[in-house]
Amino acid sequence: MxxxxxxxxxxxxxxxxxxxxxxxxxxxxxxxxxxxxxxxxxxxxxxxxxxxxxxxxxxxxxxxxxxxxxxxxxxxxxxxxxxxxxxxxxxxxxxxxxxxxxxxxxxxxSFTFEAALLEAGVPVRHHEAGSNVPMYSTSVECRPAGSLSGPLVVSMRPVPAGQVADAVRVTSRYPAVHGAPVHVGDPAALGIRDLDAPDFGDPVEVRSGEVPVFWACGVTPxxxxxxxxxxxxxxxxxxxxxxxxxxxxxxxxx
Structure with a gap:
């Protein structure tokens, strides 16, 4: 289309x-x-x-x-x-x-690099589920500017542990659309308490052997x-x- x-x-x-x-x-x-x-x-x-x-x-x-x-x-x-x-x-x-x-x-x-992830064999769970990507407000503060300030928002995609390096490599080639992940692994390091309760979008299943991978998100504004x-x-x-x-x-x- x-x-x-x-x-x-x-x-x-x-x-x-x-x-x-x-x-x-x-x-x-x-x-x-x-x-x-x-x-x-x-x-x-x-x-x-x-x-x-x-x-x-x-x-x-x-x-x-x-x-x-x-x-x-x-x-x-x-x-x-x-x-x-x-x-x-x-x-x-x-x-x-x-x-x-x-x-x-x-x-x-980050939707821009999802086709490249799929081409590299990295699953994209919200595509499989026919749902929205999960997005979370974090405890990481953005640098303020004038009257504007706020937290970093991230999107999350579960990635099999053996393919995390592929996900990083593929997305790092798209710096104008968020690029490489900002965090891999423990959601608590970003102040995220519950992956099943995103602030925006829909929750997705994180399966055994998968790692939550987080990219900066354009909902931050x-x-x-x-x-x-x-x-x-x-x-x-x-x-x-x-x-x-x-x-x-x-x-x-x-």
């Missing part, structure tokens, strides 16, 4: 996690903030490049970009609306909420919004991504 075809389906009301959609095309997180916070967010992203790798930034009020030729207000399968850090709505269309002062940021997504409480923000529903016009191979390094 091409990005245009996928976006048309979302625009018509299809709402589901996008892992596995439009194979070969890059997916991205969305965070849209008022213009007066745009510099602070760029600084926050520069200081925290693992969870916040910025792929594109719009002009204030713009509803598309060179990386995303669709409509950012309608062409994602789900959005979250924040007021003063509180989640006030989850909707499938933000046309009536989009403002002329909003600057939209497209942030790299929304965690910063919840902590820092700006007056208004729009994000994607976690796991319900923007499917861009870029190819996964554009972000592969030798």
């Amino acid at each position: 091409t990005p245009d075809e996928a976006r048309a389906r979302f625009r018509s009301g299809v709402k589901e996690p996008t892992a596995g959609w439009s194979a070969g095309w890059t997916q991205a997180n969305l965070i849209a903030l008022p213009r007066d916070l745009a510099y602070e967010f760029l600084l926050f992203a520069q200081r925290n490049p693992k969870p916040c790798p910025v792929l594109d930034v719009t002009e204030p009020g713009a509803t598309s970009s060179p990386l995303f030729s669709g409509d950012l207000r309608t062409d994602l399968p789900g959005y979250r609306i924040y007021e003063h850090g509180e989640l006030v709505a989850e909707v499938d269309d933000v046309t009536d909420l989009w403002r002329e002062d909003l600057v939209a940021f497209l942030v790299g997504c 929304q965690a910063a919004v919840m902590r820092s409480r700006p007056p208004f923000a729009i994000g994607h529903a976690p796991g319900h991504m923007a499917i861009t016009d870029a190819r996964d191979s554009d972000y592969l390094v030798p």
